Amino acid sequence: MTQDMHRFYDHEAERKKWGETLVGEGLFRTEARLIERYFRPGESVLDVGCGGGREAFALATLRLSVTAVDYTPAFVETCARNARERGLAIRVLQADAAELPFDDEAFDHVVMIGQLLGHVRPRERRLRVLREIRRVMKPGVALVSTNSVERRLRYRAYFAVANLVRAFHNPHGFEPFDAFVRRIGGEPSAGPDRLIFHWYRTRDFLRDAREAGWEVVELARRWKFEKQLADPSTSGETFYALRKGAR
Numbered sequence: 001m002t003q004d005m006h007r008f009y010d011h012e013a014e015r016k017k018w019g020e021t022l023v024g025e026g027l028f029r030t031e032a033r034l035i036e037r038y039f040r041p042g043e044s045v046l047d048v049g050c051g052g053g054r055e056a057f058a059l060a061t062l063r064l065s066v067t068a069v070d071y072t073p074a075f076v077e078t079c080a081r082n083a084r085e086r087g088l089a090i091r092v093l094q095a096d097a098a099e100l101p102f103d104d105e106a107f108d109h110v111v112m113i114g115q116l117l118g119h120v121r122p123r124e125r126r127l128r129v130l131r132e133i134r135r136v137m138k139p140g141v142a143l144v145s146t147n148s149v150e151r152r153l154r155y156r157a158y159f160a161v162a163n164l165v166r167a168f169h170n171p172h173g174f175e176p177f178d179a180f181v182r183r184i185g186g187e188p189s190a191g192p193d194r195l196i197f198h199w200y201r202t203r204d205f206l207r208d209a210r211e212a213g214w215e216v217v218e219l220a221r222r223w224k225f226e227k228q229l230a231d232p233s234t235s236g237e238t239f240y241a242l243r244k245g246a247r
Helices: 003-009 012-021 029-038 054-061 073-086 123-135 153-166 202-211
Strands: 044-048 065-070 091-094 109-112 140-147 178-180 196-198 215-221 237-244
Touching (some): 029 054, 029 140, 029 215, 029 237, 044 054, 054 065, 065 073, 073 091, 109 123, 123 140, 123 202, 153 178
Parallel strands (some): 044 109, 065 091, 109 140
Antiparallel strands (some): 140 237, 178 196, 215 237
16 A cells, blocks of 8 residues: 555545445445355445445445445545445444454455455565455455456456566566556546556466465456446456355
């Protein structure tokens, strides 16, 4: 998590998109299917990277007990206000996903979707986040999503070339499969403060999840499952159901 991310999401158009426009959409079909499969009413859920509250509000209406956290103060304020307006009893806090302010096994489940993990660099810190959400969860299932390189052939081709070039010239300190976010507020982004985002190959996420102690029980690619999308390739999210076993 960096100040660059704060600057990105402090942009008026980005705050409106994630804090207002998408909030009323509820769960995507892929998310709803996974939550129905693994979560039960009355259980407690930690929503990491809540934004304006899209997932948190949907979870609360499913009679789950929801705590929501975000790294960006503006989203914490927005999510809390949106929850009050909807009459939803959701606890909302500012927190870093790598240092969650909760006891061990405080929640039945965790959701960390919307590609939050792509904002975390370097890999050692991503592993720390994956271990941290496991720490605060009881034996059960967490849902995590990443933006996937497999989304399009041109993404795979781009990173194949970019990773090769960076082996010889890497002034920005990119990891393999890092890229600048190309747009902010719908407009092309430029300059030294551009946000860097990490894309995952499935095999790399599976490696990281297992190294952090998780068992991967299911993956679902949104662009394949939600055929009703006008352009199914517009969402590159892959969702993973991660199980924490009993000791």
